[in-house]
Amino acid sequence: AQSVTQPDARVTVSEGASLQLRCKYSYSGTPYLFWYVQYQRQGLQLLLKYYSGDPVVQGVNGFEAEFSKSDSSFHLRKASVHWSDSAVYFCAASMNNNRIFFGDGTQLVVKP
Amino acid sequence: GGIITQTPKFLIGQEGQKLTLKCQQNFNHDTMYWYRQDSGKGLRLIYYSITENDLQKGDLSEGYDASREKKSSFSLTVTSAQKNEMAVFLCASSIGRGRPDTGQLYFGEGSKLTVL
Numbered sequence: 001a002q003s004v005t006q007p008d009a010r011v012t013v014s015e016g017a018s019l020q021l022r023c024k025y026s027y028s029g030t031p032y033l034f035w036y037v038q039y040q041r042q043g044l045q046l047l048l049k050y051y052s053g054d055p056v057v058q059g060v061n062g063f064e065a066e067f068s069k070s071d072s073s074f075h076l077r078k079a080s081v082h083w084s085d086s087a088v089y090f091c092a093a094s095m096n097n098n099r100i101f102f103g104d105g106t107q108l109v110v111k112p
Numbered sequence: 113g114g115i116i117t118q119t120p121k122f123l124i125g126q127e128g129q130k131l132t133l134k135c136q137q138n139f140n141h142d143t144m145y146w147y148r149q150d151s152g153k154g155l156r157l158i159y160y161s162i163t164e165n166d167l168q169k170g171d172l173s174e175g176y177d178a179s180r181e182k183k184s185s186f187s188l189t190v191t192s193a194q195k196n197e198m199a200v201f202l203c204a205s206s207i208g209r210g211r212p213d214t215g216q217l218y219f220g221e222g223s224k225l226t227v228l
Contacts, residue, residue, distance in 0.1 A: 006154075032215040043116075043202065043219035044155075090154065094215030098143050098162050099170075100206070104154035 002027050002095045006103035014111050015083050021076040021106045023091030031093040033074040035065055038088045038105070047089075050074065061085070086110045114139035116220035118203050123225050127195040133188045133223045135203030142208035144186040145217065148172055149200045158201075161186055162208065190225070197227040 003026045013019055025031055032051050036044040048059025055067040065076045074091060091103040117136045125131045137144065143162050147155040157170030159178035167178055177189040186203060201224075204217040 034216065036217075036219075043221045044204075044217070045219075046216060049216055092217070098160060098168075098206075098208075099157065100145070100215060100217060102147075102155040 002093075002099075002101055004091055004093050004101045004103040006089075006091050006106050008106050009104065010107045010109065012109040012111060013081055016080050019076075019078045019081045019085075019108070021089050021091075021108065023074045023076065023103060025072050025074065025091075025093045025101075027072070027093065027095050029095070030069060031095050033065075033067060034092040034094075034100075035059065035063070035074075035076050036090045036092060038090065040087070044090060047076070081108075081110050083110045083112060114141075114218065116203055116205060116218055118201075118220035118223045121221070121223060123223060125190075125193045125225070125227050127193060127227060129193045129227075131190040131193055131225065133190075133201055133203075133225075135186045135188070135220060136184055137186075137203075137205040137218070138184065139205055139207075139218060140183070141205035141218070142183070143206045144180065145204040145206075146170075146176075146178060146186065146188045147202045147204065149202055149222070151198070155202065158188065193225075193227040195227055197225065200224050 005024045034049045035047040038044045050057045088105045090105045145160040146158040156172045158172045161180040164183045179187045200222045203220040
């Protein structure tokens with residue numbers, strides 16, 4: 001079955017530390033992959049997307065993600081987090097039709 | 113740029129009531145979606161529509177109806193509100209499959225439902 005899994009419901013890091021949020025998908029082909037961020041009481045905003053080509057894609061605010069076909073993953077990274085990065089992050093995948101599958105989200109808490 | 117407008121932002125209803133949420137987009141996007149987001153949980157797809165007058169069921173369609181009478185608008189009806197139900201409904205749109213930026217969703221700010 002097609003699905004997206006974010007194994008970490010909550011991640012806590014200190015300000016200035018590096019970050020990785022994990023995402024795995026289940027699909028026999030190569031999906032289009034996305035990371036969205038939801039700040040408190042707001043809608044979701046796109047951070048970055050992957051369609052094809054270079055497996056490392058850059059997004060806004062210093063975020064990047066790496067696609068791995070062998071691992072069926074699309075992990076999100078940031079070298080140095082800021083307190084304003086505290087939010088819920090959703091991984092999403094578009095498979096072979098117009099449906100977009102979302103993971104359950106990872107809440108990121110950045111400690112001062 | 114475009115915008116997605118959801119109305120109302122807040123909706124309070126009674127158990128058993130039929131409640132309708134509306135969504136308008138001016139991106140001229142083909143595909144529109146309704147998702148439900150419960151507190152602390154991910155997004156679950158209720159309905160989506162790939163073009164005017166098309167409707168496709170998602171994973172959570174039972175208890176809901178949807179309507180896409182115009183390309184720019186997509187309505188969702190809760191057919192019988194459940195007591196103590198509380199959720200946020202998110203509308204989104206995307207350009208059609210096979211076109212640049214396909215699959216990228218643009219979201220509205222959400223409609224929060226509370227059932228007394």
